Amino acid sequence: MNNISLEFKEEISLLCALITGQTCMGDIYPRLKPEHFDSKPFGFVYEASVNLYNNGIPMDLTLLEEEMRRIDPAYYNEINGIDAVKDYFGLVLDGCNVRMYADHIIEGFQRRKFSTLSTEMRAKAVQYNLSMKQILEDTTLKMQQISCVGVDNSTIRQVSQIGEEVIAKHERMLQQDVHSVGLSTGLKGLDEIIGGLLPGEVPCIGARPGQGKSALALFIALQVAMSGHPVYFITLEMSLEQLYGRILLSLSEVSAANLRQHGLTVTEIEAVRNLNKTKLAELPLYIDYIPSARVEDIRSKVKLARNRNQCDLVVLDYLHQLELESDANNNHxxxxxxxxKRIKDLAIEEHIPILLLSQLNRDIEKRTDSKDPRMSDLRDSGVLEQAADIVIFINRPEQQGKTKDVNGESLAGIGFLKVAKNRNGSTGITRFRYNENMTRLSDY
Known part of the structure; x- marks a missing residue:
């Protein structure tokens, strides 16, 4: 076992990570091919895992074996199925370094190809019936082919192809009587300012704790899902039961006190059961609780959800709960x-909006002039201001003791959404209404 090469260990570590779910498949499969593996059985297992991923099928050993048997029954029997991998699971290195392992596997393939080419060129160099010009041209071509191994060329598009897709998208909008390119937030005032949630953009909702970041994000998620677009809601803070409770309070008449403290009545339980079997059963809203998630975990899960058609919008609640990679050479x-940036790249790659939630600095509480949120109030404001396409602040004056506006009108149940940044559009302020528990929102 001690004589097994590092390359072999990295190949089995990558496969183990894919099989056990620690996967960056969406990042590696466009570059890493089965033939890049030094071990042919490992390459075969990888090919089967890619097929499952491309078909949106969750990875497990049983389904993987079935796919291997389907691809090549004879070779499956020859290597004794998945046992070709299972026997080496004890050699697994760190499963979190999948992208690095993929890079090393590709580099190993290039080295083997280069070694083979060197042998060929050495033999041709003494074949005097071949012209040196032809030898050099052949060598240059093959060197270029080796250097391009692992490069994903699928992103290169001829401009008219892009145009055809744009035309087709707008034709579908006409046929479906859709009047906005972006996904509607469910609040007309906000949609009028930002034009909805657009593919490839990263909007950010900022507010102090208790102002309603999660409530607004969940409202938007429900509105998008109820319009027929699948939503992938990732929570790094609230449990699945807590989030489900908020959904119940927004869509039913159950008592918040009963749900959170005293327990539901018989009538309320029946109402929840009915809601669960009807409206919620048909709702394309997918919720995932991922504590201590790294950005690569998020990327992998979103790509898999996208493959399964479970994701036209991603909501990430919230940004500062992400577990950041520690690096002694870089600050926070x-x-x-x-x-x-990796999240922004993901939005562009998958052509979806990713809605981020962010806290504000505590300094806003110390201000004596105005507690209206500003860009500088965003926690890590410099980073977010640069990266986010849209920044939306929530302000509920009622919580600050303000009961009337400058015109003397009541501010009870009235909130303000301030679009402080809009990279591709206008900024502005719009009002919305909310109930006592901030579980139901509506237009002003």
Missing amino acids: ATTLGFAI
């Missing part, structure tokens, strides 16, 4: 900036 702001 730099590390957070890298994480946000």
Whole structure:
């Protein structure tokens, strides 16, 4: 066992990470091919795992074996199925370094190809019936092919192809009588300012604790899901039961006190059961609680959800609960900036909006002039201001003791959404209404 090469260990570590769910498949499969593996059985297992991923099928050993048998029954029997991998699970290195393992596997393939090419060129160099010009041209071509191994060319598009897709999208909008390119937030005033949630953009909702970040995000998620678009809601803070409770309070008449403290009545339980079997059963809203999640975990899960058609919008609640990669050479702001960039890259790659939630600095509480949120109030404001396409602040004056506006009108149950930044559009302020528990929102 001690004589097994590092390359072999990295190949089995990558496969183990894919099989056990610690996967960055969405990041590696466009670059890493089965033939890049030094071990042919490992390459075969990898090919089967890619097929499952592309079909949106969750990974497990049983389904993986079935796919291997389907691809090549004879070779499956020859290597004794999944046992070709299972026998080496004890050699697994750190499963979190999947992307690095993929890079090393690709590099190992390049080295083997280069070694083979060197042998070929050495033999051709003494074949005097071949012109040196032809030898050099062949060598240059093959060197270029080796250097391009692991490069994903699927992103290169001829401009007219992009145009055809844009035309087709707008034709579908006409046929479906859709009047906005972006996904509607459910609040007309907000939609009029930002134009809805647009593919490839990263909007950010900022507010102090208790102002309603999660409530607004969940409201938007429900509105998008009820319009027929699948939503992937990732919570890093609230449990699944807590989030489900908020959904119940927004869609039913159950008592908040009963749900959270005293227990539901028989009538309320029946109402919840009916809601669960009807409206919620048909709602394309998918919730995932991922404590201590790293940005690569988020990327992998979103790509898998996208493959399963479970994701036209991602909500991440909330940004500062992400577990950042520790790096002695970089400070917190730099590390957070890298994480946000990876999220922005994901939005562009998957052509979806990713809605981030962020806290505000405590300094806002110390201000004596105005407690209206500003860009500088965002926690890690420099990083977020640069990365976010849209920044929306929530302000509920009622919580600050303000009962009337400048015109003397009541501010009870009235909130303000301030679009402080909009990279591709206008900024402005709009009002909305909310109930006592901030579980139901509506237009002003």
